Every structure is written in structure tokens, then in C-alpha cells.
Amino acid sequence: MVFSSVLFLFRFLPIFLICYFMVPQRMKNVILFLGSLVFYAWGEPVYVFLMLFSTVLDYSLGRLIDINRKNGSAKVFLGMSILVNVMILGFFKYADFLLQTVNGVFGTQIPLLGLPLPIGISFYTFQTMSYTIDVYRGEAKVQKNLLDFGVFVTMFPQLIAGPIVKYRQVQNDLHRRSVDVCRISEGAKRFVAGLAKKVLIANNMGELWKLVSGMESQSMSMLTAWMGILSFAFQIYFDFSGYSDMAIGLGTMFGFTFPENFNYPYISASVTEFWRRWHITLGSWFREYVYIPLGGNRKGLGRQILNILIVWMLTGIWHGAGFHFLFWGLWFALFLILEKLFFGRVLDALPKFMGRCYTWLVVLFGWVFFALETPGAIRGYLRAMFGMSGASLMDQQGLFLGREYLVLFLVAAIASTPLIKGLIQKLGSAGTGYSIALYRLGEKVIPPVLLLLSVAYVVDASYNPFLYFRF
Amino acid sequence: MDEKRNALFTAGMLAAILLVFLIADLFHGDRVYSEMENRLLTKRPELSRETFLTGEFMEAYEEYLTDQFVGRDKWVGLKTRMDILSGKKDINGVYLGRDDYLIEQHPAEMFSRQEEVKKAVQLRKLVEEWDARVMLVPTADNILTDKMPSHGACYDETRLLQEVREQVGERSYIDVYSVLWEHKDEEIYYRTDHHWTSRGAYYGYLAWTKETHSFLYPYNVDNMTTVSENFRGTLHSKVPVVGTRDIIQIFPETELRKVSVTYDFGRAATSFYEPGHLDTKNQYAYFLDDNHAFIEIETDYKTDRTLFLIKDSYANSMIPLLQPHYSRIYVLDPRYYNGSVSELMKQYEPEGGMDVLVLYNCVHFMEDFRY
Known part of the structure; x- marks a missing residue:
């Protein structure tokens, strides 16, 4: 279920x-x-x-x-x-x-x-x-x-x-x-937020990714390829973190305190930071039960690099039985090791913005390995991303899809940052009557509205109209 | 204290939503068919040991719950509205065009060049055997380019039309594309339906008279009779939240003389039009009673000429305009006729021969034409 x-x-x-x-x-x-x-x-x-x-x-x-x-x-x-x-x-x-x-x-x-x-x-x-x-x-x-x-x-x-x-x-x-009504309400709100992330953002992003991943990569424009993998990045984040939110919210309602699983991974300024913010409970499991027992960083640099490789091979293969998952894990291990060796210090010296761009690129290419299964498909898609597929930089289709999904991309981008959370906290902690009134109103209106909208998308999921009826 | 009251309110609201719809859904009867979505809804699955163990039952049951959920049409409508609000121009395979036009989508690569050539060669065989004329009507996305959403893709029908023109030759090819393009700013396609309007059909008729050197019956496009003002067609069914309504008009001249229409060798009627359909959702069926395999029409014009028409539903609104030219019109829709088309044609060919016309829209032609 x-x-x-x-x-x-x-x-x-x-x-x-x-x-x-x-x-x-x-x-x-x-x-x-x-x-x-x-x-x-x-x-x-x-x-x-x-x-x-x-x-x-x-x-x-x-x-x-x-x-x-x-x-x-x-x-x-x-x-x-x-x-x-x-x-x-x-x-x-x-x-x-x-x-x-x-x-x-x-x-x-x-x-x-x-x-x-x-x-x-x-x-x-x-x-x-x-x-x-x-x-x-x-x-x-x-x-x-x-x-x-x-x-x-x-x-x-x-x-x-x-x-x-x-x-x-x-x-x-x-x-x-023990639970009280405040906890139940907190949990219920968290659940609804997670449901909305999953149903309103992830599922719709998934539609775009399904469309793009179903296309021939030889005739795919650069614009379409980048938009496609971006849609997958948002789909998997909102799907997975939405599910975690729902789980944590339900746990809260029953009186449990579950650990957090995501902490705005897409604002990370390094790959090391990304993995501290992405699927936190898996990373901490491997660190505690594999990486540290293997010696962690206490047995010299060579051993540490080996340990990182082992943990990230396991992390990759944990996501599924396939070489592309293994490769995906090793891809991250490569950048984690580079950052350990010297690149981390370079990143520290650079403006944060550049670190974010670098992390986004590593993660997006990572998703290509993650989402596509065969070496041929991965190679074809990468060629399209680099504009080497022979198709144009952008085409009508890419522009059309860009317009179709512009609002969704904007919503997803904003929801990937702590902006909304910060705004809510600011309003809630403000002393003045105006902000607090707005906060109280939002608290009453937004969760039910999100729930109703999510239900509409859940109910509609089985709506597959005949493509070619015409009588 | 304030905080507690607020928490109670929020939790209560959310719980109420779940409970209200749970209870409403329990007392809500099942529907067989959704008129809004134009499809059959899932029925309650039967439980058996096997379907339980394989999980098939559970899957089917979830589908059943979702399909039969209370207020389903409203939920689907809400979702569609949200999509439109978020700027989507492509809803269920329909473009939301400018000026309230809904335009059926046909992907750019809908048919390959080879498929087009194959169909055109089939058509050429018919043309050579019967000296037939060919009218292929472009669909709205190819003509109403100003109404299309920016960067909206469509199946470019000019390549098909060029191929057909070359295959069948100038004498047999009737250029509908040019005349519709010339009148693209007029109401030649419905806003909520994939068919052309009676005005569009009139321009088709105009092209036909010109290229067959027939006389032009003086229909008055400025004096048409409105028979319905609340038509919502097939495209509306896919985007059931837009408020647009179409009007259906006919040329009063087509009702001046008696006519006898026989549907599928059985039921006879005395008009091209069936007003009964104006009370249903499918109002385009007003023209020649929707789809029939074979229609025999006897007009009151003693020209002693016969027309054999092979067609799709686009033809239905143009056929009435052809009556002054023929005493008899045979209308065949190969989609609903299983026998050999050429056998049927030979059977109905009178002593003095007959005219043969192929009339389709380009997409239906590619999908349904056979000979």
C-alpha cells in the first residue's frame, strides 16, 4: 500500500x-x-x-x-x-x-x-x-x-x-x-506537506522525465536533455523526501521521533555536503556499521580512500542490483575522495555559488547513471546533454516543454531550498500582530488546501482518456 | 492555550476531510461509465485465492476504489484546472489554443514517410480504377496556426498532401488545404470538437466545384441557420473544465427539397439531419446520424448522376451541400464495413457510370482509409 x-x-x-x-x-x-x-x-x-x-x-x-x-x-x-x-x-x-x-x-x-x-x-x-x-x-x-x-x-x-x-x-x-494535540497536529501537517511534495511535484516531474526518457537520444536537443535530467533530479528528491516527510509525520502523530532523512540536499556546495544532506539515515547507517568498523579515517589516507570506495560501492548497489548503480556509487566516491585530497580546500576558497554549481553538475550527471540502465542509453543521453547528438541546441519541442513545466520547475526549485521554512519560522516567531495573524491563517488554510489538491491528483491518476476516440 | 486551539483546529480539519470523504464514499454507488472521461470505469474485482496471493486482487481493488471514488468528476476537474493554472497548454492530448480553441494534438512523427507513401499508393490504385477525385482535409492544427500555443508541435500534413498530389495527379487532386488556409480567420473549425464546421465544409465544397468544373450552387454563407448553441464536442471531453460552447449551423438551402436517406440497408429517413442528437453530448451526430457503414441517399434533383463517396465523419457535414449535383449518393465508411470496397462499388455502379470521391481528414485518411 x-x-x-x-x-x-x-x-x-x-x-x-x-x-x-x-x-x-x-x-x-x-x-x-x-x-x-x-x-x-x-x-x-x-x-x-x-x-x-x-x-x-x-x-x-x-x-x-x-x-x-x-x-x-x-x-x-x-x-x-x-x-x-x-x-x-x-x-x-x-x-x-x-x-x-x-x-x-x-x-x-x-x-x-x-x-x-x-x-x-x-x-x-x-x-x-x-x-x-x-x-x-x-x-x-x-x-x-x-x-x-x-x-x-x-x-x-x-x-x-x-x-x-x-x-x-x-x-x-x-x-x-505520549502524544498531545500539538504533536498530532505537527505530525499531520508534516504528513500533508510530504504528500503534496510527492503528488504535486514529484509525480508531475515524473511525467516529464517519462516523456524525455522515452525519446530517442539521437534526435534530442540539448535543452530537452538537460530539462529531462533536471526533472528526474526533482522527481527523485521530492518523491523520496516526500515519503520521508509522510513517515516522520505519521511517526510524530503516534508519539515516535524518527530521524530526519533529508536536509535540503540541493543547496549543497560540495559533494561531501550533499551526502550529509541526502538520505541521511542511509549514510549514517553505512558510516556507523561499515565505514568506522573498517577503520574510517584512523588508519591512514590510503586505507581511508579504500574505505570510501567500499562504502560507496555498497551505497550504490544498495539502491538496486545493477552495474549502473555501482557506477553511480563510485562516481560519488571519486568526488568525495578528490574533495578529501585537495579539492575541498579549493572549494572553500571559491565563492559558495561556484561550489553549488559544481555540486549540481556532479549530482545531475550522477542521476544519468542512476536513471538510465544500459551503457548505450547512458552514452546516448550524455551525448545529447553535450550537444553531440547531432540535434540542435534547442528545438520547438524543448521550448514547448520548457513552457509547459516552467511553473513546476520554479515551484520545485523554491521548495528545494529552506526559503519557505524560513519564511514560516519568521512569521511564526514575529511579535507583531500582522505577521502572526498571517501565520495563524496560513496554518489553518494551507494544510487542508494542500490535502484537497493532492487528493485531486491521486484520484486523477487512473484517468487515461482514449487517445483516438472521435465519434 | 492559543497554540493548542490552533493545533486542534488544523488536526480536526484534516481528520474531517478524511472522514467526510470516507463516509460519503461508502454511501456512494458505483458507476459503469464516466461520460466526462468517456470511458468505462473499473468494476469491483472478484476475490479468489489466486488473485489474492498474486496481489492481483489488491491492485484491481485499488483501481476500483480510485475509479469509483466519490466526486470523481469534480476531483478530475480540479486537477485539470490546476494544470491549466500552472500554465499547461497540453491537457490530455489537446492543445489549449488561443481564442478558446481546443486543438487536437498530432505528434510531429505521427506517421512516417513510408507509411504516407504506402497509403498514397493505395489511393492511386482506387483513382486509376475509378477516375476518382480526392479531397483530404487538413486538421485544425495545420490551418489554425495562429491559434496554436507557442512552439506546439503538430504533424505536418503538407508532406502527405504533396505525396498524394503527385501520386493521384492534378486532375484528381482537390486542393482543400489552400482554400481553408485562405479562410483561416473564419469559423471553419469547431472550438471544442475536432471536426470542421459547416462553413469549413462549404469551403471544401467550393474547392470541389472549382476543380471538378461543376456549377456552384448559390449557398449563402451569411444566411445560415443555427440549430444548436450549446455544442461541446470530443475535445471538450478531454478538457472538461473549459466553458466554451460551439454553435452548429446548417445551410437552409439543403432543406428545400425532399430527400430519402437509408442507413445500413435498413432505417429510412427524410432528412440529412437528426435533431434528436442535439439533446445528447455528441451533437455532431446531427449530421447524417453519426457513423454508419453505408448510406444510400436519393435526392430530388433529377441530374441522373451518381456519386460514390468513401469517407470519414468529416464528410457528414459536406454531403448535404452535394445534393444539387446528384440524384443518388452512396456513402461508404470503410471503418464500419467489413466487405470488399471495390466489390461494393461494382455492385452499386449504374449503367452510365458514377463519380467517385474520397473525402477524409488527413489523419483519419492515414488511419482508416483502405482499398
Whole structure:
């Protein structure tokens, strides 16, 4: 089930909220767990059992680690947890990719498994691993209540698209949490903002990208190519960060404090900064559980560069089983290493504006590798971006699309910066009657309006008028 | 305290929106068909073990919920309005042109050169066998260039017309393009429908008389009869929020004499026009009762000449203008006729021979013409 659907907004969510807020405190986790199972099983009626298996397994291993802490076999149980999680992820996500690669390299004909990827598996395996590792390290208390642990793994707000919550970040909330009307209202507003980002901006940007990526790159003008990849950049940002906003907002309504996942990445003045602002919970997971255990920057420059390469290969491949994702990860590793070596100091000396341009270019070319799958398609698209496709600098089509999407691009650009947030804060904290009145009015009017507009786009999503009816 | 009240208000508003529409939707019956979107809506799917396990049921159910959601037409309208407000000129494959014109979109590469040549060669075969005349009418995007949105692409029909002209020869080619271009500032296309108006059809008739050296019946374009003032055509269905309405006019001269029209070898009528359709959405069907495979027309003009017309719906508004020239007009729309076109033509050819005319708009010609 996705948040931006009629089913979620007008069936699941209101019914769930009524149940959740009606039951007494001690029953809330039961409702949250059952609701999450329904939510997940709607999309994955079979794989829901895989998730439950993973839950029970990591719960048990967590207990075993705790019990055997003194006698040294804790390490074995931690190893088992990591092995099983990585194997589950590897089997469902990468088996076919590996088989294809083997077939390609050795000319073998091993049949592919063709298994569909269980939704959210990359997220919940990372979450459960954070639990067993933290329990082993003594950074989190062991969870003795299977229900509470089940809530941590399966909780529907962040189950399928993050943020990746580390167990210790919510361990207290799992047991006891309180909400008041202010928190509920904050959470609801955050949810609506996320929904609007996803439905009003990301989906419409997606339409432009679908159009452009469906064109022949040989006849694509430079204008169209740049507009296309820009639309993808905005689509993926507003899609993903919108989803995170919805998750964080729902969590807030239920009394959880989830970590932030995005912090205006497109205003970054270096690639290093970009990765501190983009998909923060994934970056912090890899840093804490891979980069630092590998030695981080404490074992000399050579080792640090190797560690960066390893982490960014993993980051790339985490996004999907494909060489282009691997390449995408390495592309960023290259600039991160350059910035570590000397380029970071150059950037510091330059005006911030130039750092932003450089970062935008690196990120946009990165999205070409990310969004297009085959080397041929990537090469063709890059040629079009450099005006080497043989087509013109700009054509009627590019100009037409530019005009069609101008307003959307402007809205997306402004929404990618902290401008709006700053304005809201300024109005809200102002002492004068005029600003505060405007703030109060906006607070009342804007969320319902955004919700209604988003619903219109959600309902319209199935509107595919006949192209050629004419009678 | 103030803060708490505000929070309560916002949360309450949002919750109310979800609840009100949830309840309204539960009591809202299902529709089979959406007139606004001109399509069938999804029905409630059947639950079975297999469709549940594969997830097919859930997918179909979500589609069903969305299609049958309460106030769907209003939501779709709101979305379209938002798109228009954000400056979009391309809504569901229709251009929002200047002066309230809705113009059907045809992508620049809609048909390849090879496809055009293939169709033109087919047409040439017909022309050579029957000494037929050919009228291909450009669509609005090719003529109303001043009304098109800036940089709006269209399928350039002049290349097709040039190819056809070369294939069928000057004698058979009737140049509709030039005469429409000459009158492009007049009301020759509907604003909300993809057809040409009766005035547009009249200019087509003008070109026909000129190039076939026929006499020109003195229709008076300044004295047409209005039969409807609230026509909203096929293009309006795709952009159902614009307020524009078209008027449908006819030439009163076409109703002076008796006529007998037989549709599909069955129902007979005594007029080219069917006023019953003016109360429906599809008002263009006023002309010759919408689409029929085969129509036989007996006019009251004793010319003893016969016309065999192979056509699309564009012809419907021009046929009445041809009556002074023919005693009999046979009208074939190959889209709805499964048999051999040439067999049918031979069957209906009178002793003294007959005129043959092919009348399509360029796009329909490429899509539907066959011989």
C-alpha cells in the first residue's frame, strides 16, 4: 500500500487512526503491529511471512546475544544475525544480478530465479541489523517484549521507504510514548506537506522525465536533455523526501521521533555536503556499521580512500542490483575522495555559488547513471546533454516543454531550498500582530488546501482518456 | 492555550476531510461509465485465492476504489484546472489554443514517410480504377496556426498532401488545404470538437466545384441557420473544465427539397439531419446520424448522376451541400464495413457510370482509409 492512494488516505489511515487513538495505552502497540501487518500484507500477501520470520529471528538472536554476553558466544549469534540478514537481502535482491553476471562472463545458461523483490526489504533488514549490532555493542538494551520488537520492525510509516531508524533511536518510544494535540497536529501537517511534495511535484516531474526518457537520444536537443535530467533530479528528491516527510509525520502523530532523512540536499556546495544532506539515515547507517568498523579515517589516507570506495560501492548497489548503480556509487566516491585530497580546500576558497554549481553538475550527471540502465542509453543521453547528438541546441519541442513545466520547475526549485521554512519560522516567531495573524491563517488554510489538491491528483491518476476516440 | 486551539483546529480539519470523504464514499454507488472521461470505469474485482496471493486482487481493488471514488468528476476537474493554472497548454492530448480553441494534438512523427507513401499508393490504385477525385482535409492544427500555443508541435500534413498530389495527379487532386488556409480567420473549425464546421465544409465544397468544373450552387454563407448553441464536442471531453460552447449551423438551402436517406440497408429517413442528437453530448451526430457503414441517399434533383463517396465523419457535414449535383449518393465508411470496397462499388455502379470521391481528414485518411 502506498501513502499516496485513495485506499490509504480514505480507508486505511482514518480507520487505523480511530482504532489507535480509541484503545488504551497498553493496547496501542497491538493495534500498531496488527495495522502494520495489514498494511504490508496488502502489497505482499506472501512475503509478510518473510518479514515476520526476520522479526522473530532477530528478536531471538538479540536475546541470545544478551544472555551469552559473558561467555563469548555472543559474537557467534551476532554473526548469525548479520549473515542471515545479508543472505535474505542478497538472495532476493542480488541473486539474479549475480547469475546474470556469471552467465555473461562465463557464457553459462544458469536459469534466473525471477523472484519479485519483497517491498521494503532493504530497509527492514538494515533496521534489524542495527538492533543486533547495537545490543552486542551494548549501545542498546535488549528487547524482551516480542510485540514491542515487532512494532519496531514492521511499523508501517517507515517500513517500505525509510527513514532507516536505528533501534536505539526509538527504544524508549516503543515502550512508553505520549502524544498531545500539538504533536498530532505537527505530525499531520508534516504528513500533508510530504504528500503534496510527492503528488504535486514529484509525480508531475515524473511525467516529464517519462516523456524525455522515452525519446530517442539521437534526435534530442540539448535543452530537452538537460530539462529531462533536471526533472528526474526533482522527481527523485521530492518523491523520496516526500515519503520521508509522510513517515516522520505519521511517526510524530503516534508519539515516535524518527530521524530526519533529508536536509535540503540541493543547496549543497560540495559533494561531501550533499551526502550529509541526502538520505541521511542511509549514510549514517553505512558510516556507523561499515565505514568506522573498517577503520574510517584512523588508519591512514590510503586505507581511508579504500574505505570510501567500499562504502560507496555498497551505497550504490544498495539502491538496486545493477552495474549502473555501482557506477553511480563510485562516481560519488571519486568526488568525495578528490574533495578529501585537495579539492575541498579549493572549494572553500571559491565563492559558495561556484561550489553549488559544481555540486549540481556532479549530482545531475550522477542521476544519468542512476536513471538510465544500459551503457548505450547512458552514452546516448550524455551525448545529447553535450550537444553531440547531432540535434540542435534547442528545438520547438524543448521550448514547448520548457513552457509547459516552467511553473513546476520554479515551484520545485523554491521548495528545494529552506526559503519557505524560513519564511514560516519568521512569521511564526514575529511579535507583531500582522505577521502572526498571517501565520495563524496560513496554518489553518494551507494544510487542508494542500490535502484537497493532492487528493485531486491521486484520484486523477487512473484517468487515461482514449487517445483516438472521435465519434 | 492559543497554540493548542490552533493545533486542534488544523488536526480536526484534516481528520474531517478524511472522514467526510470516507463516509460519503461508502454511501456512494458505483458507476459503469464516466461520460466526462468517456470511458468505462473499473468494476469491483472478484476475490479468489489466486488473485489474492498474486496481489492481483489488491491492485484491481485499488483501481476500483480510485475509479469509483466519490466526486470523481469534480476531483478530475480540479486537477485539470490546476494544470491549466500552472500554465499547461497540453491537457490530455489537446492543445489549449488561443481564442478558446481546443486543438487536437498530432505528434510531429505521427506517421512516417513510408507509411504516407504506402497509403498514397493505395489511393492511386482506387483513382486509376475509378477516375476518382480526392479531397483530404487538413486538421485544425495545420490551418489554425495562429491559434496554436507557442512552439506546439503538430504533424505536418503538407508532406502527405504533396505525396498524394503527385501520386493521384492534378486532375484528381482537390486542393482543400489552400482554400481553408485562405479562410483561416473564419469559423471553419469547431472550438471544442475536432471536426470542421459547416462553413469549413462549404469551403471544401467550393474547392470541389472549382476543380471538378461543376456549377456552384448559390449557398449563402451569411444566411445560415443555427440549430444548436450549446455544442461541446470530443475535445471538450478531454478538457472538461473549459466553458466554451460551439454553435452548429446548417445551410437552409439543403432543406428545400425532399430527400430519402437509408442507413445500413435498413432505417429510412427524410432528412440529412437528426435533431434528436442535439439533446445528447455528441451533437455532431446531427449530421447524417453519426457513423454508419453505408448510406444510400436519393435526392430530388433529377441530374441522373451518381456519386460514390468513401469517407470519414468529416464528410457528414459536406454531403448535404452535394445534393444539387446528384440524384443518388452512396456513402461508404470503410471503418464500419467489413466487405470488399471495390466489390461494393461494382455492385452499386449504374449503367452510365458514377463519380467517385474520397473525402477524409488527413489523419483519419492515414488511419482508416483502405482499398
